[in-house]
Amino acid sequence: MATIDDIIARAKEYMPDEDLTPIVKAHAFAGEVYAGHHRLSGKPYLQHAMAVAYLLATMRLDVPTIVAGLLHGVLKQAEPKVSEARLREEFGDDVANIVSGATRITSVQFNSQVAYQAENIRKMLLAMSSDIRVLLVKLADRLHDLQSLRHVESAKQMEFAQETLELYAPLASRLGIDWIKRELEDLSFSYLHPEEFAKLSRSIQTSLPDREAYVEEIKALLSHHLSENGIGQFRILGRPKHLYSIYKKLLAQNIPIEKVYDKVAFRIIVRELKECYEVLGIIHSIWAPIDGRFKDFISHPKANGYKSLHTSVVGPHGDFMEIQIRTEDMDRIAQEGIAAHWAYKEGKAVTSKDVKLFKWLKQLVQTLQELEDPKEFLDAVKGELYEDDIYVLTPTGEVRGFPRGSTPLDFAYSIHTQVGHRCAGAKINGQIAQLKTELANGDVVEIITAPGQKPHRGWLAFVKTARAKSHIKQWLNQEEREKSLTVGRELCERELRKHNLSLKKFIKTGHLKEVLKALSCNSLDDLMRKVGSGKITMPAIIRLLQPAELREKETESVEAVLEQLPAKRGRGKAGRDEVIVVDGADGVLTKISHCCMPVPGDAISGFITAGRGISVHKANCPNLLASDPERRIPVSWDPAVESTHRAPVQVIAQDQRGLLAAISNAISGGDADIVNLEATTMAGGLARINGIVEVKGVDHLVRILQHLQQLAGVIEAKRK
Secondary structure, rough: OOOOOHHHHHHHHHHHOOOHHHHHHHHHHHHHHHOOOOOOOOOOOHHHHHHHHHHHHHOOOOHHHHHHHHOOHHHHHHHOOHHHHHHHHHHHHHHHHHHHOOOOOOOOOOOOHHHHHHHHHHHHHHHHHHHHHHHHHHHHHHHHHHHHHHOHHHHHHEEEHHHHHHHHHHHHHOOHHHHHHHHHHHHHHHHHHHHHHHOOOOOOOOOOOHHHHHHHHHHHHHHHHHHOOOOEEEEEEEEEHHHHHHHHHHHHHOOOEEEHOEEEEEEEEEEEEEHHHHHHHHHHHHOOOOOOOOEEEEEEEOOOOOOOOOEEEOOOOOOOOEEEEHHHHHHHHHHHHHHHHHHEEEEEOOOOOHHHHHHHHHHHHHHHOOOHHHHHHHHHHHHHHHOOOEEEEEOOEEEEEEEOOOOOOHHHHHOOOOHHHEEEEEOOOEEEOOOOOOOOOOOOOEEEOOOOOOHHHHHHHOOHHHHHHHHHHHHHHHHHHHHHHHHHHHHHHHHHOOOOOOEEEEHHHHHHHHHHHHOOOOHHHHHHHHHHHHOOOOHHHHHOOOOOOHOOOOOOOHHHHHOOOOOOEEEEEOOOOEEEEOOOOOEEEEEOOOOOOOEOEEEEEEOOOOOEEEEEEEOOOHHHHOOOOEEEEEEEEEEOOOOHHHHHEEEEOOOOOOOOHHHHHHHOOOOOOEEEEEEEEHHEEEEEEEEEEEEEEEHHHHHHHHHHHHHEEEEEEEEE
């Protein structure tokens, strides 16, 4: 258990001349505020706060950050509550801002756990983007929480560990704080998969003597060869890889633990930069390097400042060995990451130069701020935080990291949103390449833009990064809104002219508010967009503009039609589509609607038309929902009648030879008839196939779509 003396002693190691009295003051303040508050383990909350502060001092952070670590719970633990204003008055703006940013948002209630979690993360990312110390405090807090999580019920442990694995460990990795990332992952692993964790721990422990002997053997060999080749001062470290990284390798390669040869990673630390490359040459002269496993993070550092040479070789016993080579300064940054840049600097505040290190975080916040759907937001966060697998270069030599599978289009959106929107092509290593080409380590990428180019929906099928996906979706949604608005205005003007009206006259009638309220619209533009998209029909608007007496007459005419239906209890069959049963009537003319094309198995409803019997729609058909409720009538499918019905389908696939033939064979092989097939090419080497097929019902249609989805090159097959 850390004491205040431990914290002060650790801080003095790297801040010998700094005034540390604020830490002592914060400890006394925390003692008063946390008095009577205990953790689930029964231990005082103050002990947790001191453990967090000690971790921050271990990371060599400045005084305000350590103070914030001691006080990180005062805004939620105190009784009566401590105000942010008091915190600001007692300890200054820096401490108040860090504590406020690190405090969990618990006072706001949301309609689901997903929404709650998304809002917490959104608020935290915003706080972090203005001061990265918020995240450093949160990481220390989370690490100590995990270390004492055994007193929490199992379900809560798993939820907490999963969030850590998906959010906090990747954030620590992004910041380059390797030791925290490893501990967070291993602790989370122990709660999420306790049996696998225990089994792997036993296996590693059992092989400990052999592994220690192996490490000493390799270190002796390396020392001999390095000294013989003139490398003077160096350090060689051999440490086992952490359990979660081994577990991931077991899953990815589907192999037993005995087959994991590189369970130990070696690190060679030298004095000068040039010696890194000399050591690399010596190692490759001793043992054969493994193709594709060399990475030069010295020439092309990671975004968080990480520098090192990585190579994997076939060792003396035929085992794979991973070796990292770096200088002392590189090693310090590799362990401490961004915390090394944010650490105390001779009493001076952090400079704007340091803040540039966190550009990626600000960019992440900017990318995510437009995502309103909680699930989409969380998926985007997780996708964006995955550790970069590949590193590519701009023509000027700037390094950019991406997840594996990323394309030139992801690269374009990483430069600027408009570069992505106007992306018409790309060159990879000087050669023209398709936008869907997957990038590889070391590629030099040049983006070709065109003023008339615009995003395509097909792009979503192959972009990888959350940034690219969110900006493409935003553009498409905006374009769809504008198109719907234009179409809606044209429809309204045309229909209103038939009644000697115009939009201007419509507004002047004073009925606008009444119409908007009746149709659940926020504004005139909202109404026009819904008309343009088909969610609201013009007859529904015209009817609302009619005088009350005309509406009553229309209602009477509906009742007259209903009275003409044969008065018969029970269920009656329809006149044209015999598969339709009209509740309470017999011999009524019915017709399947072409706007939604329902098939047996769909929930349906009928609409009484003027002189054309009953039109049958899907129950959720926008045209039906916008129609007069008084003209609707219950209908159902007759299970005793078997017939075929037309259904629209759409396939998005890679544009390739034989595609139409393969689709036709899949439909025919599914015992369905093809009424029509139309193919159009799309950007990015894709094709869209729209068709009409005849099926017996929903289940039959689902089977057809499954057959289509299994075809090579098919990205999506759906009911249109």
